[in-house]
Amino acid sequence: MSKPLTPVVSRPAAAALLLSVFALGGTGCASIVGSATQRFADNLGSAVLNADDPATVRDGLPAYLLLLDGLLEGDPDNVGTLLAAANLNGAYAGNFVSGDPARAQRLAAKALGLAKRATCVDEPRLCAALDGNPDDFAVALQAVGDERIGLMYGLAAAWAGHIQVNRDDWGAVADLPKVEALLMRVVAIDASHEGGLALVYLGVLNSLRPEAVGGRPAQGRAYFQQAIDTSGGRNLFAKTLKAEFYARLVFDRELHDGLLNEVLAADPRAPGYTLMNTLAQQRAAALLESGNDYF
Numbered sequence: 001m002s003k004p005l006t007p008v009v010s011r012p013a014a015a016a017l018l019l020s021v022f023a024l025g026g027t028g029c030a031s032i033v034g035s036a037t038q039r040f041a042d043n044l045g046s047a048v049l050n051a052d053d054p055a056t057v058r059d060g061l062p063a064y065l066l067l068l069d070g071l072l073e074g075d076p077d078n079v080g081t082l083l084a085a086a087n088l089n090g091a092y093a094g095n096f097v098s099g100d101p102a103r104a105q106r107l108a109a110k111a112l113g114l115a116k117r118a119t120c121v122d123e124p125r126l127c128a129a130l131d132g133n134p135d136d137f138a139v140a141l142q143a144v145g146d147e148r149i150g151l152m153y154g155l156a157a158a159w160a161g162h163i164q165v166n167r168d169d170w171g172a173v174a175d176l177p178k179v180e181a182l183l184m185r186v187v188a189i190d191a192s193h194e195g196g197l198a199l200v201y202l203g204v205l206n207s208l209r210p211e212a213v214g215g216r217p218a219q220g221r222a223y224f225q226q227a228i229d230t231s232g233g234r235n236l237f238a239k240t241l242k243a244e245f246y247a248r249l250v251f252d253r254e255l256h257d258g259l260l261n262e263v264l265a266a267d268p269r270a271p272g273y274t275l276m277n278t279l280a281q282q283r284a285a286a287l288l289e290s291g292n293d294y295f
Contacts, residue, residue, distance in 0.1 A: 048275060049272050049273070049274065049275055049276070050269075050271065050272070050274045050275065051274060051275045051278075052268065052269065052274050052275070052278050053278075054095070054096075054275065054278055054279055054282070057096075057275060058092075058095075058096040061088060061091070061092050061096070062092070064088055065085070065088055065089060065092065068081060068084060068085040068088065069085070072085060072114075076117075077117075077121045079118045079121050079122050079151070082114050082115070082117050082118035082121070083114075083115065083118050083150065083151065083154040085111075085114045086111045086112070086114035086115040086118065086154055086155075086157075086158045087111075087154060087157070087158075089107045089108075089110050089111035089114065089158075090107070090108060090111035090112075090157060090158050090161040092107055093105075093107035093108045093111065093161060093165065094108070094161050094164070095279060101165065104165045105165045105166060108158075108161045108162045108164070108165045108166075109162060111158040111161060111162065112158045112159055112161070112162040114158070115154050115155045115157075115158035115159070116130055116155070118151060118154065118155070119151060119155055122148065122151055123144055123148065123151065125140050125143055126140045126141060126143075126144055128140070129141075130178075134177040134178055134181070137177075137178045137181065138181050141181055141182065141185055142185075144185075146189045149186055149189045149190060149193055152182050152185055152186050153182070153183075153186045153193055153194060153197075153198060155182055156179050156182035156183050156186065156198070156201065157197075157201070159175060159178065159179045159182070160179050160201055160205075163175060163176060163179065176205065179201075179205070180202065180205055183198045183201050183202050183205070184202065186198040187199060187202065191226065191230055192230050192231075195230075195231055195234075195235055195272060195273065195276075196226070196227040196230035196231050196235060196238070197227075197235075199223050199224070199226050199227035199230060199238075200223070200224065200227045200235070200237060200238050200241060202220075202223040203220045203221070203223035203224035203227060203238070203241065203242060203245065203246065204220070204241055204245050205220070206219045206220030206223060207220030207221070207224075207245035207246045207249050208245070208249075209249075210249060215249070217246055217249050217250055220245065220246050220249075221242070221246045224238055224239075224241065224242035224246060225242075228242075231273070234270040234272075234273045234277075235273055235276070235277075236263045236266055236268065236273070236276070236277040236280040236281065236284075237276050237277070237279070237280040237283075239259045239260075239262060239263050239280070239284075240259070240260065240263050240280040240281075240283050240284045240287070242259055243255070243256045243257075243259040243260050243263075243284070243287060244283075244287055247259065248294060251295065253291070253295045256287075256291060256295070257288065257291060260284040260285075260287055260288045260291075261288070263280055263281055263284040264281055264284050264285060264288075266281075268280075268281055
């Protein structure tokens with residue numbers, strides 16, 4: 001497994017964070033700042049997603065990670081804050097500390113632990129199946145209501161990030177069927193959730209191995225294309241990862257270079273996708289540069 005998609009900051013995570021921060025002001029202020037706080041939280045989430053300077057996001061995130069830790073000290077069972085913290089720790093581990101594997105592992109483990117805690121607060125039956133076999137996990141997952149799509153996606157994203165940074169640990173890799181089950185459930189409920197990122201994850205998971213040894217590259221390609229179509233072509237990460245995982249797996253240099261050049265030629269600025277697209281373009285440039293060594 002090379003380097004699958006890692007999450008960027010989601011609008012729900014930013015909203016949960018800001019709502020928790022304002023809650024520290026005391027319940028007496030709640031009725032005054034309620035609607036304004038929600039608008040500000042939503043605007044912050046949009047600002048992060050629409051940032052075109054990843055370095056600014058990278059430098060700003062650690063302060064929020066510490067703030068979330070403090071919030072959870074006072075309210076350890078707040079599901080919204082737990083998922084926000086899982087998302088932010090996973091995003092930081094996957095996108096901004098690639099040069100420090102040990103730190104990435106610590107942050108990814110923390111993200112997964114937080115997502116599991118949220119699961120145990122909200123869905124005790126699924127919690128009891130987290131460490132069990134994939135079949136029992138699948139049965140418990142089907143009992144979770146569709147309205148818990150955010151929880152299921154948050155758990156899947158954190159789990160996928162943890163497996164990525166521990167890809168040499170077969171004990172961690174053995175949990176991939178559970179991650180895939182979560183993602184497929186999210187897609188069944190709403191394929192466009194979080195910009196269709198569940199589809200991108202599924203594209204990666206199905207393109208990790210050749211068909212001869214159990215991989216499903218044709219299915220992976222279909223998931224990538226569905227992600228591209230779902231976003232109206234705005235999700236450049238879907239094209240970048242389609243090149244990295246599917247095109248490289250099947251040794252299709254023409255498709256590989258074509259997709260990456262499309263990404264680099266595109267305008268990264270699109271509502272809700274700008275930060276992700278900017279990171280995708282950085283990755284696309286690196287993949288093109290390494291193409292001669294790969295093919």
